[in-house]
Amino acid sequence: MNNLPKNWNINDILTLTMIKGITSNSIRGIVEKFNSLERFLESSEIRKYPKLQEDFFNIFDKYQFEAEECLEECSKNKIRIISIWDNDYPSLLKNISYPPLLLYVKGTVQPPDAICIALVGTRNSTVYGKLIAERFAEYFAANEIVVVSGLAHGIDTYAHNATVRSQGITYAVVASGINQISPSISKKNAERIVDSGGCIISEYKCGYVANLGSFPQRNRIIAGISRAVVVVESGSKGGSLITARLAANESREVFAIPGNINSEKSDGTNMLIRTNAASLVTSPAQVLEDLGLSSLDIMKKSSFQRDISFSHPNEELIYKNLSFEPIHIDKIIEESGIEVSDGLVRLLELEFRGIIKQLPGKYYVKC
Numbered sequence: 001m002n003n004l005p006k007n008w009n010i011n012d013i014l015t016l017t018m019i020k021g022i023t024s025n026s027i028r029g030i031v032e033k034f035n036s037l038e039r040f041l042e043s044s045e046i047r048k049y050p051k052l053q054e055d056f057f058n059i060f061d062k063y064q065f066e067a068e069e070c071l072e073e074c075s076k077n078k079i080r081i082i083s084i085w086d087n088d089y090p091s092l093l094k095n096i097s098y099p100p101l102l103l104y105v106k107g108t109v110q111p112p113d114a115i116c117i118a119l120v121g122t123r124n125s126t127v128y129g130k131l132i133a134e135r136f137a138e139y140f141a142a143n144e145i146v147v148v149s150g151l152a153h154g155i156d157t158y159a160h161n162a163t164v165r166s167q168g169i170t171y172a173v174v175a176s177g178i179n180q181i182s183p184s185i186s187k188k189n190a191e192r193i194v195d196s197g198g199c200i201i202s203e204y205k206c207g208y209v210a211n212l213g214s215f216p217q218r219n220r221i222i223a224g225i226s227r228a229v230v231v232v233e234s235g236s237k238g239g240s241l242i243t244a245r246l247a248a249n250e251s252r253e254v255f256a257i258p259g260n261i262n263s264e265k266s267d268g269t270n271m272l273i274r275t276n277a278a279s280l281v282t283s284p285a286q287v288l289e290d291l292g293l294s295s296l297d298i299m300k301k302s303s304f305q306r307d308i309s310f311s312h313p314n315e316e317l318i319y320k321n322l323s324f325e326p327i328h329i330d331k332i333i334e335e336s337g338i339e340v341s342d343g344l345v346r347l348l349e350l351e352f353r354g355i356i357k358q359l360p361g362k363y364y365v366k367c
Helices: 010-017 024-033 037-042 044-048 050-054 056-076 127-142 155-165 184-195 214-225 239-249 264-274 284-290 313-320 329-336 340-352
Strands: 080-083 102-107 116-121 146-149 170-173 199-202 228-233 253-256 356-359 363-366
Touching (some): 010 024, 010 037, 010 056, 010 080, 037 044, 044 050, 050 056, 116 127, 116 214, 127 228, 127 363, 146 155, 146 214, 155 184, 155 228, 170 184, 170 214, 184 199, 214 239, 228 239, 239 253, 253 284, 313 329, 313 340, 329 363
Parallel strands (some): 116 146, 116 228, 170 199
Antiparallel strands (some): 080 102, 356 363
16 A cells, blocks of 8 residues: 655656665655655755756656656556555565665565565575475465565575465565566566465566676565575575575574585585574474464464375385485385385375375485
């Protein structure tokens, strides 16, 4: 719901954002001090902004025209603009050091006090990272937590997709204009997120193409909108570590999944734990407990809590020889001590029931 102060409208705010050299915090101060754009431009305070004085005549010509074009493009792409003064602007995000003045949103935004948790990680994830991201996302979705990530290939995408499959809500925060999402697979994933009741969020207007500088800016929104950030898998450098640092700076909880000490994909998460920059976490239930959410009666039945029953003793034998690390079918059959033909039948039955999952190369894991 639009709740701009005094006589301001979204066109006026957009007009000011089109002018290079004036910050979001400056615009916020102007809007909250003056009754309207016209009053501000007539005041002596405009002298504090040399760029505005230089472009004074363009304000009612070039920049207002660009603002109108922006609104038209948003309307064509079904994108809403939420200002920091609006009632549906996320509460936590509003209170970070440099909150976005405007959010461009496609899809459904949850109430401003909705509980959000970010799942982030490397683009070049391992099978271990993928499975962990999916497990955590499924659990959070089952407990009505909004899963936040950045729509990138790898951990981000696994978290988004697992949430959608679990009929949960997920926010994808992007570093470009919403109509400039790329590559095509990310664009398709964005559409699925919107169709499932989630939303795509950006602070950039339509047409803006992502660049190296816009990703850290995107990461501050991921951190700022969330109660906590969980780093699933990360190398020694990368955007996930930036998100973790930004989250810590805003007094958010930061968690990291411990990983294989021989895997460079876990160098970052293990470093966060070693330096006390993140709390070691081994289950999504632990995250909710550490956030004080388990006492809010939001804990629901999920794949982590379900009772698993077996229709045949050999199914139980197979299940006991599986873990969350991939195990090849030959080893499963050997260690279970059952006939190959019966083992294939039991594995297929367990897979159909969603108790285990088959990975490429005839490897299996628990779900």
